[in-house]
Amino acid sequence: MNSASRLPELLRRHEGEILADWIRQQQSSGAVRSNVIKEGDLREQSRAFLAALREALESGNVTDINGGAWSAARDFVAEMARTRARQGFTAAETATFIFSLKLPLFARLRQEYANDAAALSAEIWTVTELIDKLGILATEAFMRSREDVIARQQQEMLELSTPVVKLWHGILALPLIGSLDSARTQVVMQNLLQQILSSEAEIAIIDITGVPTVDTLVAQHLMKTVAAARLMGADCIISGVRPQIAQTIVHLGVELGDVVTRATLADAFRVALKRVGLAVTKA
Amino acid sequence: MDRIPILKMGEFLLVTIQVDMHDRLAIQLQEDLTGRIAATRSRGVLIDISSLEIVDSFIGRMLGNIAGMSKVLGADTVVTGMQPSVAITLVELGLSLKGVRTALNVERGMDLLRASLGDELEGYGGAGDQV
Numbered sequence: 001m002n003s004a005s006r007l008p009e010l011l012r013r014h015e016g017e018i019l020a021d022w023i024r025q026q027q028s029s030g031a032v033r034s035n036v037i038k039e040g041d042l043r044e045q046s047r048a049f050l051a052a053l054r055e056a057l058e059s060g061n062v063t064d065i066n067g068g069a070w071s072a073a074r075d076f077v078a079e080m081a082r083t084r085a086r087q088g089f090t091a092a093e094t095a096t097f098i099f100s101l102k103l104p105l106f107a108r109l110r111q112e113y114a115n116d117a118a119a120l121s122a123e124i125w126t127v128t129e130l131i132d133k134l135g136i137l138a139t140e141a142f143m144r145s146r147e148d149v150i151a152r153q154q155q156e157m158l159e160l161s162t163p164v165v166k167l168w169h170g171i172l173a174l175p176l177i178g179s180l181d182s183a184r185t186q187v188v189m190q191n192l193l194q195q196i197l198s199s200e201a202e203i204a205i206i207d208i209t210g211v212p213t214v215d216t217l218v219a220q221h222l223m224k225t226v227a228a229a230r231l232m233g234a235d236c237i238i239s240g241v242r243p244q245i246a247q248t249i250v251h252l253g254v255e256l257g258d259v260v261t262r263a264t265l266a267d268a269f270r271v272a273l274k275r276v277g278l279a280v281t282k283a
Numbered sequence: 284m285d286r287i288p289i290l291k292m293g294e295f296l297l298v299t300i301q302v303d304m305h306d307r308l309a310i311q312l313q314e315d316l317t318g319r320i321a322a323t324r325s326r327g328v329l330i331d332i333s334s335l336e337i338v339d340s341f342i343g344r345m346l347g348n349i350a351g352m353s354k355v356l357g358a359d360t361v362v363t364g365m366q367p368s369v370a371i372t373l374v375e376l377g378l379s380l381k382g383v384r385t386a387l388n389v390e391r392g393m394d395l396l397r398a399s400l401g402d403e404l405e406g407y408g409g410a411g412d413q414v
Contacts, residue, residue, distance in 0.1 A: 186371075189371060190367060190371070193367030193370055193371065194367055196367075196387070197366070197367060197387075200387050200388065201387075202387070202391075224374045224375075227374045227379040228367070228370040228371050228373075228374045229370070230379070230385060231362075231365050231369075231370040231373055231374065231379065231380060231385055232365045232366075232367065232370050232385060232387060233362075233363060233364075233365070233385040233386040233387040233388075233391065233392075234387060
């Protein structure tokens with residue numbers, strides 16, 4: 001730890017020049033997309049970061065960015081990374097925002113320590129360490145915000161994609177879209193059973209037209225749903241079995257038991273109507 | 284010791300489980316029910332579990348057993364009104380109660396029993412047996 005670091009003082013004295021150099025550096029490195037972030041915004045962002053950095057440095061703690069004095073700077077970096085993730089920047093571009101500060105700082109240090117090579121290299125090491133830490137912090141915050149987006153979208157998809165449709169009195173349809181994993185099956189199953197209970201349906205048609213692949217796991221999930229519906233006293237028909245899926249099911253040796261399956265929802269509906277004693281006729 | 288009441292309705296026996304089942308109660312029910320089937324020569328048993336919120340593997344197996352025993356004694360069993368959470372639990376436990384017939388509510392269950400009894404009566408009629 002370089003206790004005699006003149007970095008805070010240097011930053012205070014040359015803040016304006018460093019800022020100007022830094023922005024030029026960012027623009028020339030190609031990490032700034034003029035169509036996403038306006039130059040004014042970039043300038044403001046850079047200025048605010050430099051100010052936060054200076055304040056944190058003035059606390060005397062030069063490299064330990066986990067300390068209390070750095071909390072404002074840390075928050076700023078995290079917020080900046082979050083904003084950039086939303087704006088569509090890449091992780092590299094976000095990290096470059098921080099890393100590109102190195103060059104202007106090194107230039108000032110070289111001027112300052114023109115005739116003291118040992119002190120210069122010590123200061124350069126301090127700055128490198130500091131900027132690297134901040135860069136990693138920014139990248140981590142960037143990743144986290146992206147992961148949040150993914151998690152939220154997954155949750156939304158889960159809620160969106162499982163409607164239970166009433167086709168006729170006592171006949172429900174469950175059009176499944178997308179792949180079935182354990183978590184989704186759970187939601188689908190609960191939805192369907194709840195609807196069977198509230199609408200007193202005798203027959204539920206599970207339509208798998210929108211399910212891209214049926215492997216043993218998906219088949220097992222389907223069978224579980226059918227078994228649970230049967231326990232409640234409702235019959236299930238599986239419809240929308242495409243030719244490829246029929247082939248896969250047989251090749252995999254999936255045991256469908258006595259579950260009725262049909263190629264199309266229309267056929268399944270006809271079977272369901274027959275079960276409840278109805279038929280479709282021409283008017 | 285509390286018991287689950289078994290009601291006789293014509294040809295059928297009606298059992299409604301309205302308390303949380305514990306193991307001893309289930310065993311007691313099994314004994315009472317088999318006794319009653321034999322004594323009343325019932326042709327069908329309807330077990331309504333619409334108020335049953337919690338099942339474990341023992342109770343699940345017990346339901347299956349009771350159905351099996353009733354069948355041996357010549358009575359069809361229908362389990363009615365199973366809650367979604369109970370159904371999911373039983374399936375996750377791997378107990379799909381293969382031999383047990385199910386219905387959404389007591390009314391449908393009764394229809395089911397009557398229908399199966401009707402088949403049998405017709406069968407007797409066809410064989411020239413007067414009922």
